[in-house]
Amino acid sequence: MTPRTVEQNDAIRKQRIAQIRNTAVEVYLEKGMQMEMGDIARKAGLGRGTVYHYYNNKLHLVEDLLLEAFEEAALVTAKTMQSSEPPLVRLEQYAALQLESWLRQPFGYILFKNWFHSEPIVVYYNDRLLADFHARLYKPVLEAVEEGIRLGQIAAMQPSTTVSVFFAALIGATGTYIGNKDSSSSTNRDEWIRDVTTVLFKGLQA
Template identity: 40%
Template sequence: MSPRTKEQNEEIRLQRVREIMKAAVDVYLEQGITMEMRDIAAKAGLGYGTVYHYYKNKLMLLEDLLWLAFEEARLLTNKAIAADGDSRQRLRRYTSMLLGHWFYDRSTYILYKMIWENFHQVPGGRFQMLYDRFQTDLHEPLVRVVQEALGGMEPESKANLLLGSMIGCAGLWIHHGHDEPDTDQMAASLLAGVLGKELL
């Protein structure tokens, strides 16, 4: 048997990282920050040593996971908010798309949930840079479109209330194993409740 090529080794490495990250998402949703690397290894069907070969501890793994989720969320936010349509249409599209993405890729849901909890379970300000980038790249665009839709009526507090409501509502489905809901209908209901029926 001939030795593997560099490309084959890289594909194996990427596959292992994907398996570890997928398992980490599942374990985090079950256990929160108390998750342990041995639980992630078991969920991924990998040896304990294999997981440690890629990540020395759960915070390093979580950091990679959250930065990847951030990039996905940034692309989605830009696509939804920068698209054509008036501010109300863009806000509804953003809300529906983000909820849908959370159900599809739960690492993005974890990112928003941990940001909203101000990373209070993570020691030592480890994610300060991620928090700052979240504010500029994900939160501020939402505040701007809320301001366009509402005028000068407390756009930041309304944006915060909307995101908090989305996180709570999505968590009910994610943590209780329900099938994915109609995200467009969920978005309409949340926007009506948080921002007012006149926006629909």
């Protein structure tokens, strides 16, 4: 048998890592941090040794998923919050893009859910992650809400309360959608995102 090339080995490695990560997200949604590496191996149809070859333990795997989710959320935040659009428009665009991201990669939803429910996933770099979350993911949204209130575009109340309700609505709606096994098509997703943002922003307008 002809030995595999470096490129072929690299492609297999990337495929295995993606398979393990995607399966870990599914298992986490079912079991939370009670999941075990064996659960992931069984669901992915892989040997336990294969999973441990790429990840020493579930904390390292969860760390990778959290970092990946954080960076995607940061891109969405920067793209929408740094635009020249009025604050209410920026927030609506942010909500739509964040919802789409969470449905495509649910660990983004898990990241926000744990942050706002004060149940952070305890990983090795937890303190740094929490500080980065506040600076890069929470503060820009808070500042957009504060600006919207000053301009009279958003109903006047405590900005932190508005942000909490804003994210609670996004998190709650996403949790319901993910839990509905019949809502998986991209057409349903697009329609669902439009409906959620329409309901949310009619309620936010002053």
